[in-house]
Amino acid sequence: MIEGISAITLGTHEMARAVRFYRALGFELLHGGEDASFTSFRAGTSYLNVIAMPAERRWSWWGRAIFYVADVDALYDRARVAGYQPASEPRDAEWGERFFHLIDPDGHELSKEMPWQPIGRMSDEELGAVYQYLTHLPNS
DSSP: OOOOOOEEEEEESOHHHHHHHHHHTTOEEEEOOTTOSEEEEEETTEEEEEEEOOTTOOOOOOOEEEEEOSOHHHHHHHHHHTTOOOSSOOEEOTTSOEEEEEEOTTSOEEEEEESSOOGGGOOHHHHHHHHHHHHTSOOO
16 A cells, blocks of 8 residues: 655756755755755655756656645745746635645746645635534544
8 A cells, every 4th residue: 555655856957956946945955965966855754856867868747746835825935035936826726725836947847735725814614614623523
């Protein structure tokens, strides 16, 4: 049975640029760094790895890495302050998450999502549903 994703590994043509990008977004550097051929960052309980690839190696759109974050809007602002231009502004999705997309310097698409709307953005109906759920949990 699959229990989760251990790591995602992305290729880069410029390790120093990739390391600066992910550190600017708040990823914790665990191994490697700007001069390494392989770098690993903490991504919650998983890992984001970056591996140096030769300049002649090209890739096309491969998919999207999605990361949960505590505050989508704060990370969006952090990316912009660091000089990066997200591909979209934060928005609420019909499936209940708030998200935005960001393309890393090597063209990999990343999405930052927050699984619950902040309480301040919930409607009275949504707050009532949360209240009903929480007040009917069995005692532990």
